[in-house]
Amino acid sequence: xxxxxxxxxxxxxxxxxxxxxxxxxxxxxxxxxxxxxxxxxxxxxxxxxxxxxxxxxxxxxxxxxxxxxxxxxxxxxxxxxxxxxxxxxxxxxxxxxxxxxxxxxxxxxxxxxxxxxxxxxxxxxxxxxxxxxxxxxxxxxxxxxxxxxxxxxxxxxxxxxxxxxxxxxxxxxxxxxxxxxxxxxxxxxxxxxxxxxxxxxxxxxxxxxxxxxxxxxxxxxxxxxxxxxxxxxxxxxxxxxxxxxxxxxxx
Numbered sequence: 001x002x003x004x005x006x007x008x009x010x011x012x013x014x015x016x017x018x019x020x021x022x023x024x025x026x027x028x029x030x031x032x033x034x035x036x037x038x039x040x041x042x043x044x045x046x047x048x049x050x051x052x053x054x055x056x057x058x059x060x061x062x063x064x065x066x067x068x069x070x071x072x073x074x075x076x077x078x079x080x081x082x083x084x085x086x087x088x089x090x091x092x093x094x095x096x097x098x099x100x101x102x103x104x105x106x107x108x109x110x111x112x113x114x115x116x117x118x119x120x121x122x123x124x125x126x127x128x129x130x131x132x133x134x135x136x137x138x139x140x141x142x143x144x145x146x147x148x149x150x151x152x153x154x155x156x157x158x159x160x161x162x163x164x165x166x167x168x169x170x171x172x173x174x175x176x177x178x179x180x181x182x183x184x185x186x187x188x189x190x191x192x193x194x195x196x197x198x199x200x201x202x203x204x205x206x207x208x209x210x211x212x213x214x215x216x217x218x219x220x221x222x223x224x225x226x227x228x229x230x231x232x233x234x235x236x237x238x239x240x241x242x243x244x245x246x247x248x249x250x251x
Contacts, residue, residue, distance in 0.1 A: 026121075048233045075099070075236065081228035086199040089224055093196055096231045097189060103238060104182075110246070115178050119241040123156070126178055128238050129185045130156035135230040136188040139223045140195060143208050152184050192227065 004010060047056070055062040072079040077095030080088065107114060107125060115126040123131065134155030141150025154176045176184075204221040 046237075071236070075232065078232045081232050082225055083228075084204075084221070085201060086196070086204065089199065089204075089221075090196045092228060093192060096228065096235070097193070099235060100189075100231075103235065103242075106242065110242070111249075114242070114245055115181075117241075117245055119244045122237065122241060125238055125242065126175075126181050127156055128234050129181050130154050130176075131158070132230060132234060133181075133184050133188050136192060136227060138211055139227050139230075140192060143211050143218065143223050144195070144220050152188070154181060154184050192224075196224075 050056050051064050051068055055064050056067075057063070077092065077099060080092040080095060083089045083092045116124045118124050118127075133152050134157050137150040137152055137155055138157075141147045199220075204219065204224070206220045208218040208220055208223055210216045210218045
């Protein structure tokens with residue numbers, strides 16, 4: 001089976017009568033892709049950024065609003081991830097805390113090795129929590145609080161994330177225990193809660209330096225929006241995979 005990794009060789013290509021049944025596209029740029037007369041039965045598209053840009057059309061209908069509304073229905077509190085003021089942000093964070101608490105309780109009732117199971121090559125539950133530790137360190141610790149070395153040792157960055165001072169990418173033969181992951185995660189959750197407890201409108205408007213480059217200036221508010229986006233999207237991924245694990249166990 002052919003594999004195309006980090007390649008632009010197919011950019012702008014035309015596929016006529018090509019059988020792509022069962023193909024898998026991971027972290028691939030499909031922006032502007034045009035499909036005509038295609039068979040997409042049982043297709044599964046997961047695009048966290050579907051709501052940004054020019055929309056997503058199926059048979060001429062922009063479905064982004066429908067998808068957004070359905071996700072907000074399935075995940076109460078998600079709609080508040082773009083809250084603007086201090087009170088709204090505090091309420092939004094309280095809801096994501098309650099949401100994750102319920103999911104952690106669900107995982108605690110599942111077999112112990114559930115936290116390390118990878119579904120279709122995605123991050124395990126423990127790895128997801130580790131990534132959220134990293135996201136908090138990057139967007140709150142480094143960008144908003146300007147801590148020189150904000151990164152917890154167990155934080156898990158994205159594969160494509162550039163290096164930051166204090167970010168240790170050295171391989172480890174022994175990963176952290178789940179208890180250690182939970183402790184680090186609880187610490188970072190409290191870190192956001194404590195910051196929001198004293199947040200002000202003026203403080204939210206303060207300019208911040210984007211950790212990935214100066215091309216996209218940030219404010220404290222936009223950094224907090226990024227954290228909330230990370231929380232809700234990764235919660236959705238985690239629940240999706242937990243459902244798959246539970247279904248396989250019941251099969």
